[in-house]
Amino acid sequence: MTATGSLPLNPIEESLASLPHRVAMCADSARGLASDFVWDAQDAYLFDVDGTLLRSADRTHVDSFAEAVEQVTGDTISLDGVTLHGGTDTAILAEAFARSGVNFGTLETHCAAILERMAEIVETRRTELRFRRMPGVLEILKWLQAKGALLGVATGNLERIGWTKLEACGLHGWFALGGFSDRFPVREELVGDAAERARAMLGRSQARVCVVGDTPRDIEAARANELAVIAVATGNYSFDELERLKPEVCCSSLTALMEWRR
Ligand SMILES: [Mg+2]
Known part of the structure; x- marks a missing residue:
């Protein structure tokens, strides 16, 4: 994949074709x-x-967390250090809030709106998704x-x-x-x-x-x-x-x- 902003392919994926079955x-x-x-x-x-x-x-889904939070609450969160692989979107969001030091009550109050906004962001950019x-x-x-x-x-x-x-x-x-x-x-x-x-x-x-x-x-x-x-x-x-x-x-x-x- 060569799209701008692409996530680097993981080593396993890069060598999938050559891996022994x-x-x-x-x-x-x-x-x-x-x-x-x-x-x-x-x-x-x-x-x-x-x-x-x-x-x-591409980073559309990954970036939708912080973008949705910023748009709904005005707060800044980061997914740095959050384990994404195997995690759930709702748990990843909660962990990102905790790591970013944003008042957890903000998430409780706005959770539904944030999740809704995340879905809207990904759906709106569906043509940019690269898989x-x-x-x-x-x-x-x-x-x-x-x-x-x-x-x-x-x-x-x-x-x-x-x-x-x-x-x-x-x-x-x-x-x-x-x-x-x-x-x-x-x-x-x-x-x-x-x-x-x-x-x-x-x-x-x-x-x-x-x-x-x-x-x-x-x-x-x-x-x-x-x-x-x-x-x-x-x-x-x-x-x-x-x-x-x-x-x-x-x-x-x-x-x-x-x-x-x-
Ligand atoms: Mg998986």
């Missing part, structure tokens, strides 16, 4: 997990967005849909921002439901809510729901809800870092996972 099953006898988990035979999948389905190559779709995304969505799986997203993005990104990337049509951070600043809760809705849509309370994500937080959120998880090392965490957390499956990319299927 790796896939590992991570049976964990301590938790009593079965080692015969079949990654493409689950009833529903909840895909994380950033680092899993796509990567932003890279992660390798193997279309192939895996097509494969899982053909197998009859229900496909959804579970992301820390605000709902309007998440759908705007997916639409800009040509991916929104694949997903029947989404879990977002508008009502759930904690990822565990938004994943749990999305899983519950997926099961309701399927009409089966015991339907097997699998999370697909690129960070330890995706794995933790799946575990907190007793869901299986496929970790994919196309974000800011390496294969080895993710594998250590023992997701059911760890893969270097979704392409590697699809090839492993054969």
